[in-house]
Amino acid sequence: MNNYVILTDTGCDLEACFREEYAIEYVPMHFSCDGKDYVADLDWKQISAKQFYDQMREGKRFITAQVNVATYKQAFEQYAAQGKEVLYIATSSGLSASIEASRVAREEVLKQFPQAKIVIVDGLRACYALGLIVIRASELRAEGKSIDEVAAWVEENRLTVHMIGSVDKLTYLKQAGRVSAASAFFGGLLNIKPIIIADAKGKNFAMEKVKGRMTSFKRIVELAKEGWQDVAYQRVFISHADCPEEAETLKNMLFEALGKEVPVHIGYVGSCVGASVGPGMIGVYFFGKEVTVNAK
Secondary structure, three states, rough: OOOEEEEEEHHHOOOOHHHHHHOEEEEEEEEEEEEEEEEOOOOOOOEEEEHHHHHHHHHOOOOOEEOHHHHHHHHHHHHHHHOOOOEEEEOOOOOHHHHHHHHHHHHHHHHOOOOOOEEEEOOOHHHHHHHHHHHHHHHHHOOOOHHHHHHHHHHHHHHHHEEEEOOOOOHHOOOOOOOOOHHHHHHOOOEEEEEEEOOOOEEEEEEEEOHHHHHHHHEEEEEOOOOOOOOOOOOOOEEEEOOOOHHHHHHHHHHHHHHOOOEEEEEEOHHHHHHHOOOOOEEEEEEEEOOOOOOO
């Protein structure tokens, strides 16, 4: 049975063109600002990406919320009632507790539909890194792989997906409680840019710090070259938090570092991560050597 549903969540950042081409479904997270609740849909229907980041520049703060049990239950019930198996590939448990809610929902749905099959896998990645995993899962499904075979592939290969990026200002990480006020103040004063990666436990951490925006770009592409591997399904995504011109610059620097051009898609950092990193975040995502480093 290879007509199973591949389900993910808002954390994948995949635009409609990818979701439609690869038949990928998702459950939405939420965020709020000034008492107004928003669905963190991947098509930015309630608020555009540009408006989102402009409001952050104006001092507005967005608070994110994980997917709740009811939302998962509704999705799982829908597919179970249709007799469809579900493979849910979740945003990293190191960044979101949503996967725990999905497990609770699965148990509730199985009471009603005991013959249903709902497989849940921790993606250990977010943003386009999760998107790459989900796309590859869809490709494997199209090749005839079973739901269990694809789930096993994801668990075995999720750490081969790299996320390497940086933020422009530490202010937003401070607001999100990710760095101290002192670190944000002195970081801004000294023009410090953290180089952030996704580690082997699915957490994002600043592995080092450099001085200056362009220096951070150079370091990102250096690390990308070090971690790169040529695989048949290789593709590169670059995401940005409302700095598209700089994303193009990073793409060209990556081509120069690799000594070749590769397929690259550029898009926005989604609202769920964007709320913490703020305008100016930029990152590159690709398949490479297995990530073994862990945050201390």
